[in-house]
Amino acid sequence: MLLEKLVSALLRGACRLVTGAQPRWLCDPRSLAPRVYFANHCSHLDTVVVWSTLPDALRELTRPVAARDYWGHGAVRRFIAHRVFDALLIDRKAAEGAEVIERQRQETLEAMTAVLDSERSLILYPEGTRGSGEAVQPFRAGLYHLAKARPRVPLVPVYLGNLARILPKGAALPVPMQGQVVFGPELHLAPGEEKQAFRERCRRAMLELGEGRA
Amino acid sequence: MKLLADRELVWLIGGILAFLAVATVIAQVLKGRAQSESARATVDNLVARIRAWWVMVVVFGIAIATGGYGSLVMFAIVSFLAMREFMTLLPTRRADHRAMLWTFFLFLPAQYYFVATGWYGMFALLIPVYAYLLLPSVQVLAGDTEDFLARTSRLQWVLMICVFCVSHAPALLMLEIPGYAGEGAKLLLFLVVVTQVSDVLQYTVGKLIGKRKAVPSVSPNKTVEGYLGGGGLAVLIGTALWWATPFAPWQAALMSLVIVLAGIAGGLVMSAVKRDRHVKDFGALIPGHGGVLDRIDSLCFSAPLFFHLTRFYFT
Numbered sequence: 001m002l003l004e005k006l007v008s009a010l011l012r013g014a015c016r017l018v019t020g021a022q023p024r025w026l027c028d029p030r031s032l033a034p035r036v037y038f039a040n041h042c043s044h045l046d047t048v049v050v051w052s053t054l055p056d057a058l059r060e061l062t063r064p065v066a067a068r069d070y071w072g073h074g075a076v077r078r079f080i081a082h083r084v085f086d087a088l089l090i091d092r093k094a095a096e097g098a099e100v101i102e103r104q105r106q107e108t109l110e111a112m113t114a115v116l117d118s119e120r121s122l123i124l125y126p127e128g129t130r131g132s133g134e135a136v137q138p139f140r141a142g143l144y145h146l147a148k149a150r151p152r153v154p155l156v157p158v159y160l161g162n163l164a165r166i167l168p169k170g171a172a173l174p175v176p177m178q179g180q181v182v183f184g185p186e187l188h189l190a191p192g193e194e195k196q197a198f199r200e201r202c203r204r205a206m207l208e209l210g211e212g213r214a
Numbered sequence: 215m216k217l218l219a220d221r222e223l224v225w226l227i228g229g230i231l232a233f234l235a236v237a238t239v240i241a242q243v244l245k246g247r248a249q250s251e252s253a254r255a256t257v258d259n260l261v262a263r264i265r266a267w268w269v270m271v272v273v274f275g276i277a278i279a280t281g282g283y284g285s286l287v288m289f290a291i292v293s294f295l296a297m298r299e300f301m302t303l304l305p306t307r308r309a310d311h312r313a314m315l316w317t318f319f320l321f322l323p324a325q326y327y328f329v330a331t332g333w334y335g336m337f338a339l340l341i342p343v344y345a346y347l348l349l350p351s352v353q354v355l356a357g358d359t360e361d362f363l364a365r366t367s368r369l370q371w372v373l374m375i376c377v378f379c380v381s382h383a384p385a386l387l388m389l390e391i392p393g394y395a396g397e398g399a400k401l402l403l404f405l406v407v408v409t410q411v412s413d414v415l416q417y418t419v420g421k422l423i424g425k426r427k428a429v430p431s432v433s434p435n436k437t438v439e440g441y442l443g444g445g446g447l448a449v450l451i452g453t454a455l456w457w458a459t460p461f462a463p464w465q466a467a468l469m470s471l472v473i474v475l476a477g478i479a480g481g482l483v484m485s486a487v488k489r490d491r492h493v494k495d496f497g498a499l500i501p502g503h504g505g506v507l508d509r510i511d512s513l514c515f516s517a518p519l520f521f522h523l524t525r526f527y528f529t
Contacts, residue, residue: 020298162302165306168308168311171311173319175301175311175314175318176294176298177298177301177302177314178298178299178302178497
């Protein structure tokens, strides 16, 4: 327990020092009800930054969704993923055959709804993989399916700015520039809303946070 | 404590605290009298600024009180924060990553190391010569030539302003002035006080009687009256502080004039940079003031000039 606490504090301190990130909240940062935070994915720092800028009470309730092929490798990463982040590791490896893919997708969805049902929150990246950081990629369908399965759980767009410049793909050390974290207003899947329209609305909500218009 | 042994230093610091106390009282009086919406906003900003000044004076006071190394560490942190703010605003590309790491983790600490050891040659050459040649070499090895000249120039500029220029303030402590040994802290205090008092008085005089805009396309709040009145008063205050420096009164007056003029230029140049990048402030770390770089823009220009004039004529 002590080791987890120590690593957690160190990670948060380092994150603060390296990214200087101070969160901006456009929804209630004290609400303990389960939520789905969805963020743009542009750097290995993303999860640490969202996780460490959440207030203590929310952080303990929140489980980042992370790729098993990255976070499941090596003792240090596994320790951080399981014991510090309490991450929900999912398979994203392209499996063979439509049936297997469908089953994998179903399992992922069930794992995520189970987290929400246990009154905890999720952090996920609807772009699927890390982008170049220059543009937010089109969203995949996972967020829609999750919203459809649990329509009452609020979705919170999170915009991460500058992290791709601080620690770009393939770089080992971060340049300590100022990062940006904006938690946007909660949104819900409207009754009867189409998949494509919903995906586009969520993506726009996230982009607006980055443009400072919200 | 060595600090208390130096009578002049005690007077200087006491004077600053008295000045702030008076400003706090005036702000409270104004707060009671503000009627209109805009007047209240101005007074609220004034109160926030003065509160931030108390914090800055305490931090700076502790730095001075802990001797040379305290000031050095404080200015190194200031350089780091200023560089973080500045770099964040500039368009950089993936290929600049390594060079940016070098500016933060090699050149910044190295510059302050040379100040600490008093190695004047390396202090003066590290950034204008070694970093100047090494950074573009690192950048070119990344193989991306798009926008190359602008990219490499931006890095040079950030490093010069935030590290090279700022480091000249604590470097005052390494000057060996005959008959002034071990009293460098007062010289640093003189520079900072004249620079900052000049900023504050330009702002105040400008707000009170400012009419003619000085350079509206760069900095719409700056007025001719503010520059002349505030700058003039700052020169008078600087002259009146000659007893704490190695200067005669007329020399203190000229030095103050140089500090004020350089500070005005620094403020304008950094305003132009902000306009260019379409931002109002460099950051939001200091309530009422903006970022660290917003607070030290004038010091960036006055410190190197003051350092070299003092070094040339008095050592």
